[in-house]
Amino acid sequence: MSAFGGSTANANPNRSVEVASPPSDSVSSLCFSSKANHLVATSWDNQVRCWEVQKQGTTITTVPKASISHDQPVLCSAWKDDGTTVFSGGCDKQVKMWPLLSGGQPVTVAMHDAPVKDLAWIPEMSLLVTGSWDKTLRYWDLRQQNPTWVQQLPERCYALTVKHPLMVVGTADRNLVIFNLQNPQTEFKRVVSPLKYQTRCLAAFPDQQGFLVGSIEGRVGVHHLDEAQASKNFTFKCHRDGNDIYSVNSLNFHPVHQTFATAGSDGAFNFWDKDSKQRLKAMLRCSQPITSSAFNHDGSIYAYSFLGIRLENFESAPFSDLSIFFLYFTLYLKPQFVMTGAKVLKITIHQQQRPIFTYTNPWMPRSRANPGSEQATESEASALLLMKRNYRICTWAILLRVLSSNT
């Protein structure tokens, strides 16, 4: 356990904040806890480090908390769902479980025959799944020495993503193996990647309908599992600069909205929406490749790493410079909402759940509502589709509000 200094300013083009005491070698993976703003980074200097990220309004500070070391570079990390324990695996072919919140020592819980490339904790099954370059996927019950199940893969595991019950494993030679975790002993499906080159990263849709696959050729593919939705599959190019084609190193879905971020070796990270096939926001390029990235549990902080680690706080940058995450409000999924007499009163842009811009509908029924009700918040709304004309970003916005007087 080491002691570190305070937070530092930075010269990042995106005005992101650099963490205190960054690792001395490049970061291989980043992981936020699902319970608190604890960030864990594994790096090629054999260390696993943890910071606590504190957000005070528009500023972020990071406080280094603890670190452990492996014998060899560490490649992957995952938090347990209760936010107390970190798993980390790497070139020493082991996975260590580190109960860091309680201050415990790391314990080896998993072994492979070759470096462990990726791992994930499956809370619904209380199992740890690890993928390695020895072409196996192993499931571990932490109380036992031996793996619960060993799954053979066609090739070395390069990426792994889990969204119960969907699990997708990307291997070398462009194989993508899909598992249904309710039946983990058999592959659900095996597809060849829709991209033409090596698979680099994967991300499962939050609704488990499919997954994203990123490759080294600056392309991301969106793949749906259901054959009926196969028409919605597509690929798009990103992270290219003229003739230079960089690889997409990390794909992360925003935990709240259904948008995702890609980070690439060109030093840029972008935000996209797969349903509308739009790029929402392109951040400025940094000077080094981005190796990994992560969102925190509520999506208000985005951490990305190269040699150091930077944090992007979405509340800090001025509005015009920020990406707008929007939620689709599809009424036809919730007809009862309409029937209860919702009425458009206010259009509000939500930036990470904090209202930034409010536009009040001029034609609200004066006869019925008292003036005081206009100040009532839109807290009843469950989702928004945003519309905005004053700024150069236009999206449709509807905020529905249930009026008690309008039953």
Next chain:
Amino acid sequence: MTQQGSSLHKPQFDFPPKIKSQIQSCLRRKNSVGIFSVAVPIFFHFSCQYGTRCKFLHTTPQQSQSNRFGFGAQTSSPNPQPNPFGFDTQTSRTPNQQPNPQPNPFGFGVQSSAHSRGGDGFVSKPNQVKVLSVVIQAVDCFVVYGPFDNKWSRFSNVNNSSAPASRPANNQPSAANHTCTTDIESCKRVILEDLENEKPLWKLTCYGHSRNGPCDIVGDISYDELRALAYDDAKHGKDIASIVERERNLLNSKLLEFQNLAQKPYPVSSAPTPSSQNMFGGGSIIAPVANNGFSSQVSSFSQLSGSSNTRSAAAPNFSFGQPNAFQNNTQPSSFQTNNSPFNTSGAFGIQPQHSTTQSFSPFGTSSNNGALSAPQNSFSTPASLPQTGNGPGKQLNFFTNEPITASSAIGLTNTSIQLINNIPTENANVDDGVWTKAQWNVGEIPEEEPPTIYIN
């Protein structure tokens, strides 16, 4: 038009009453602009005053189109997906005398206004239509203007050449049936184009020219692997120069493979048959291998498989329970690559087993190994699948039998297979007599390499 038979029905507007009152109150206001616009599936139940005698098509969405109304002019067009809007075309309100071929939940759209001679059910019709136009606006386009000034509408194609392309460039369905055998020219073009324009910065990669299709060049090395190896070597005292040398060799050999492919772009065909996207004329996998100057045995392999490719139509779904099938030369499905159609069968444990036969080791071996071993992965019989149900200790029960039988059926000698079979020995299961047999049955082939004396 006479009205007999069914009586005049009052159309029932199935809006929920609450929203109906809301909408009407909005409509009374002059300034009401449809900021209500959302996607709402509203299914209206209308009864036509002419009933069965109406000359227009009475259909509701999701119903099969049966023309009950006796008019030949009413073609029953197939109803596409349920249209949540139900009638977005109706709001145009053009009086329309000819039969409306589109499925029309109204039964007759606006034509009713022509018929509505005071039928009190239709009094509110114009209003209703107006309501609909207010309420139902397909909100599915939005324009994003960002700092790069990419002016996007949902399907626009405007982009700045300097900015990275934000538009999704490809929307090929995943079920693209790529028939390289029939259209090899276009595949070749694709390969050449890719290798010309779309060269990623990381060179040590596999490549496949068709999406969801097998790899044309196998042999992937990821950044982390190379780096891990370098770190490892450095730790063991290897000097940096030799590490760099080794990596450079790797890079050069891979670049050579790509060059060869560019010069002789024989694509690996995926499905010779249109029906099965993932069955593979894997025979032509061998073709690029042949380009690499592989042994003559393999060339014969490719010729053989080339011919067998055309017959692959016969066997898109070979069943796993028949190892004998592999004896047959004309089973090109035996060369299948890792695409698997076997979603349904529990025999999925198959490929997991064969991963070990894919002997490609990342460092230094040529892609041939991968190419040849890839087809071999596909065979197994579920019966001989020991994986399922085994305890943890037994997972590594590979069997390499079928590939060998298949290849022997194809004419490859045993030795050539063994040359590329670099499986690390897992079980001490040595019985050297096995290697002298001409043909193996299922489960007989040991996992480790044969002793060198058997390798001619």
